[in-house]
Structure formats: structure tokens, C-alpha cells
Amino acid sequence: MAFFSRRLLFYFFALLFAATLNFILPRAMPGDPVTMMFANAMTYVSPERIDAMRKLLGFVDAPLYEQYFTYLGNIFTFNWGTSIKFYPISVNELLGGAIGWSLFLTGTAVILSFCIGSVLGIFAAWRRGSTYDAFISPSMLVIQSIPSVVVAMLVMFTFAIGLEWFPTGNAYTSGTTPDWSSWAFYKDVLYHAALPLLCATLSQIGGFLINMRNNMINLLNEDFITMAKAKGLSENRVVFNYAARNAMLPSVTALSMALGTAISGQLIVEMIFNYPGLGTVLLNAIHARDYQVLQGQLLLMTLFMLFFNFMADILIVFLDPRLRNGDK
16 A cells, blocks of 8 residues: 555656646747637637637636646646637537547557567567567567558558458548447447558557567576476466566556557547547647647546556556565
């Protein structure tokens, strides 16, 4: 409990620090978002209406410290303001409509790439120097080094435009009313997500593979592995119960970091396949200087990152008996 208490205190101050940066950085950007919003409308707007809109969107003429404490109060009450670009839609509603798609696409891709990469890395380490290791490790690194935009375009032109096996974009068929009680709608969602999911998964397998391979190789010469082999245990038991379980500890941290960043969405993949995730929302907010949405999404990304790191701390304690027993 002392360990968890210290971690919670650390994450609280990390969140406060991130919220402070989140407050300062958008206000350091040049330009006035409210004035820009009316300038894009190509019509004359009186100064009184501009001032009223500034107050409505939270851009009040007050000392910076008052704005800061008001901002902190709004954070903890989940009153994240109104979008400038999509007025009068609230930031909560805008992010809430996109978060599910990003979690489904990017979260599934992270979990799939972690499972596939870890298994491939385990066998690559156990059979290091073999033909399998010489082929699979460099191949995955080459795929990972290819820019996401190139992978996504190749996949689209091959399977969507060339072979016409899959649709070229969107999360479901255009004109369809989402019906989450219908199995046909779920199949339609999976059908449209196949290519974006493939691109997002391929770009991450190599990192998990190399991470697991290196961890395994460092453990294979340890005394407890030699003892397990000397006792005559089966190869599968030595590999998975002894070596892989201990090599998994650093990979759990890498998985938590990947899941924490998954909430930001796969920006390139979402753009190419016109997928309605948070990556697309963030890009639109940057172009429109939509401070409210930018602050809300960056804060959401911070919360997810801290949450998954805390989950990793808990999981590592349960996986590593030395931490449970208080060993140093």
C-alpha cells in the first residue's frame, strides 16, 4: 500500500504539471481563435458580439492566475468548454463521439501487435542464430521503419482499390444509422476497420518483437534457466514458465506506454482511411486553433497515459514476487 500511495501521489503531481502546460501552451500560440472564427465567416461582426463569444467560450479578460484556477476547477468537474470550430457542440460531446473509434482501432492494434510481437520474439530468442531468427527479426524491423503513410497507401491501393476486397474508408457504410444492437452493424464496422487495423498493427509488431527478444536473450544464461534444463523440464515449460514470464516484465511497461498513447489515435491511418477517431479531431482542432478541443484532448491523453502506467505498476507487482516481498 505504501508503494501504491507513493505512485498515486506522483501521478497526481504529474497530472497537475501536465494540466499547467496544457493551460499555458495554447495561450502562447499567436492569433485569436474567436477573431479567426468570425474572419473565416467572411462577414462583418460587431465588437460586442465578438466579446460575448469570447466570454461564452471561456476567453475572459481576467488576470492569468484567475483564468488558471478557473481552468483547474473546470478540469475536475469535467466542464471542458465548447468547441470553436464545431460550435455549439461541447468538447465532451465531440471527444466522446471519437474516443470509442480510436480505442477500438488503436487499442486493438496495440494488443494484437503486443501478442504477435511477443510470441515471435520469444521464439526468435530461443532459436537465436537460426534461419527463423535471421528472417523474422530483420523483416519486422524493415516493416516498422517504413513510414505509416506509405504502408497505409500500399494497403489501400492493393486491397481496396486494386482487388476491391475492402472499402476505401469510413468506419461503416455511408448512410447507415448506427445500431449497436444489430450484429450486421458490428460486421460492417469490422469490415471497414480491417485495413486500418492491419496498417496500425504492422507498424508496431517490430518494436515488441525486438524488446521481447532482447529480454529473453539476457535471461537465457541465468542460473535458474540452467537449473530448469538440468531438472529435465520440457522445452515449452522452460521457455514460457521460466524465461518468457520474467522477460515479460519490461514488455508490460512498453505495453502500458503504447496503450496510453493509443488514445491519441493513429493520425496518418485515420486521415487516409477517413476514420472518425481522435487523431482526426486533433488535426482539425490544430488547423482551426480550437483551444478548447486541444486542451481537452491533450488532457485526455495525459489521463490515459497516467492511468495505464499505474495499471502497469500494479501488474508488475503481481508478476514480480520480489516487489510483493519488499526485496530490493
